[in-house]
Amino acid sequence: MTTPVTIAFTAVDFEALTGAGGRVALVLAPDGRPGAVARRLDRAMRGAVTRALEGKAWAGLKPGQALELAYPAGIAAEAVQLVKLPKKASVAEARKAGAAIGKALGEAGVTVLAAGQPKAAEIAMGVALRSYSFNAYLTEKSGEKGAVTIMADKPGDAADAYAPMAAVAEGVLFTRDLVNEPANVLTTTDFARRLAEMKALGLEVEVLDEPALEKLGMRALLGVGQGSESPSKVVVMQWRGGAKGDAPFALVGKGVVFDTGGISIKPALGMEEMTMDMGGAGVVAGVMRTLALRKAKVNVVGLVGLVENMPDGRAQRPGDIVRSMKGDTIEVVNTDAEGRLVLADVLWYAQERFKPAGMINLATLTGAIIIALGHENAGVFSNDDKLSAALLKAAEAEGEGAWRMPMGPAYDELIKTRLADIKNTGGRPAGSITAAQFLRRFVRDDVPWCHIDIAGVALPPGETAMAPKGATGWGVMTLNRLIGDMLED
Ligand code: BES
Ligand code: MN
Ligand code: ZN
Secondary structure, eight states: OOOOOOEEEEOOOHHHHHHOOSEEEEEEOTTOOOOHHHHHHHHHTTTHHHHHHHSHHHHTOOTTOEEEEESOTTSSOSEEEEEEOOTTOOHHHHHHHHHHHHHHOOTTOEEEEOTTOTTHHHHHHHHHHHTOOOOTTOSSOOOOOOOEEEEOSSHHHHHHHHHHHHHHHHHHHHHHHHHHSOTTTSOHHHHHHHHHGGGGGTOEEEEEOHHHHHHHTOHHHHHHHTTSSSOOEEEEEEEEOSOTTOOOEEEEEEEEEEEOOTTSOOOSTTGGGGGGTTHHHHHHHHHHHHHHHTTOSSEEEEEEEEEEEOOOTTSOOTTEEEEOTTSOEEEESOTTOOHHHHHHHHHHHHHHHHOOSEEEEEEOOOTHHHHHHTTTOEEEEESOHHHHHHHHHHHHHHTOOEEEOOOOGGGGGGGOOSSSSEESOOOSTTHHHHHHHHHHTTSOTTSOEEEEEOTTTSSOSSOOSSSOSSOOOTTHHHHHHHHHHHHOO
């Protein structure tokens, strides 16, 4: 498991800065007028900082961007990064500045001078998020990260502000690890075991096995997993940090550890990406970890449906009709539209058992959401304007793209069939919306609910501002903030 780099906050100290090996980063206001300690450092470096700040490269930088001076004379560091950041920087800009430092972080570590910069904790958050790399299977490990020291005006205050952020960063990295793991390692059983280990953090974790799911009547979920050697499971994680009788908020995640499509098998090209099809469950797990780590004063229950969608002699066929836990029958016209079958039963179970005050599900549900929104925004579908507005606001504050999509009963026409109460796909038109309409059938009208389709943002094709190429952990920060804004005081 990857944990965030440890970050120490210290008082500004000129001797320590000039003597620091590894890298040095100077966080400087755009006007290029360095503070007293940076000026002393500049003199030690024989004016190299001043010359850089007078040049065109510095003028062209946006807030949060950096330029680099390699092997500077006069000090011990191997490189000095000049990071542009206004004093009144936004959270996003401060995190980007940290990300520039975190991306460059190597074995020898970095010492950051953030004198005069009120957002030292946000800079640290950027370092923690962007210094991540997933190298569990590289024989020659190159990704070792050295110590990070941030010199700030009020190091104690900065450390206090960073402590809850470190809990969020750990949740994000937990999600990224889960999403990056290959499916021969992260089986349903292994996933459930990793979640059960979070009992040590104070979470209550239950693992429901196939006989238990059979007893509950979850035939929609079980049908998806019946072609796999890995047994299907539902994992329930409860964090009870709030008042006793308070109804919990429910988070539900699609956890398809590998999606071949089943008998409606996917083409070979790109199929290896379907190791990320448990991304929704990964986000739910990351949020639960964060809530436990920061001992959130709130009741939240996280439920994930863990299955593998494989073709096999016992696999579900196109045309099969299954009965969901709710009781509605579903014609499975395409076994590759499996996520909604899993979620139908877990959503219903979440409501029956926990009577939640509200519910959000996350899923890498449709390729169509990538056609609609690309990799910039997750698609948000909701039956509740207040909840979805609060969600979009939290996403905006965290710099995670999210866009509300329409719903409506007219789309239900596309998922009608003569053979059952509903069918599991509505064809190509509005593919993400018909998937959302399908889910909505398994949500009670009086439960405020959002469905977030994260197929485009969970594992984008290249690096992002806060993550290297690979899993982003999109949504952990947004949901953590939403829970804080909405449910904690
Ligand atoms: N897991 C996929 C969706 C997906 C596609 C996630 C690309 C990430 C990247 C989902 O189970 C799926 O296969 N959906 C089908 C639905 C169709 C059969 C109605 C799709 O999007 O093609
Ligand atoms: Mn599929
Ligand atoms: Zn899928």
